[in-house]
Amino acid sequence: MRNTRALAVAGAAVAAIGFSAPAAVAWDTPSNIVALPSVIARGGQLTITVDGCRHGGTATSNAFTMPATLSPVNGAKETARGTATIRNNARPGPYDITVTCNGKSLTKPQAFTVIGGVRGGIGGSSTTGATPTDMAIGGGLVAAALVGGGVFWMRRRAERRV
Secondary structure, eight states: OHHHHHHHHHHHHHHHHHHHHHHHHTOOSOEEEEEESSEEETTOEEEEEEETOTTOEEEEOTTBSSOEEEEEOTTOTTEEEEEEEBOTTOOSEEEEEEEEETTEEEEEEEEEEEEOOOOOSSTTOOOOSOOHHHHHHHHHHHHHHHHHHHHHHHHHHHHHHO
16 A cells, blocks of 8 residues: 555656656746835835846836846856836836847736835934934933932932931
C-alpha cells in the first residue's frame, strides 16, 4: 500500500515537471509584471519586475515621467527590473503598465494605483525655525523647571539642619 502511494506521488511529480518544461523553454515573451509598491503617491518611485525579459526592455505607463529602462537581473536568467518615477501631476487612480521585451509587448491592466501626494516631513508647517510662540512656551518651561528645582533644593537644605 505504501509503495503504491509513493509511486503515485512520484508519477504526479514527474508529470508536473514534464508539463512545465515546454513552457520554460518557450519563455521568451514578457510575463508576470510586478509593480511595487502597488499603491504609490505622485512623485514616488515604482520598481517594475518582469519575468521572461532576458535581455531587458522598456516599461511605459501614462503615469510615468518617462519610459523605464528594464535591465537584466544578475543571477536570474529570465528576469528584468527597472525603476520609474510617477508624474507629479498624475491623476489618482489605477494605471496600466506596458512592457516591451525581445520585440514583444505585454500590458498588465491596473498594475498600480496612484494616490494624491502628501506633504510629509515638515510636520505640517512651512516655516523654519522657532516662532515667538514656541520661544515663549520654551522659556516658560525652563523658568518652571528652575523654580521647581530651587524649591526642591531649598527644602532639602532645610531638612538637613533639623
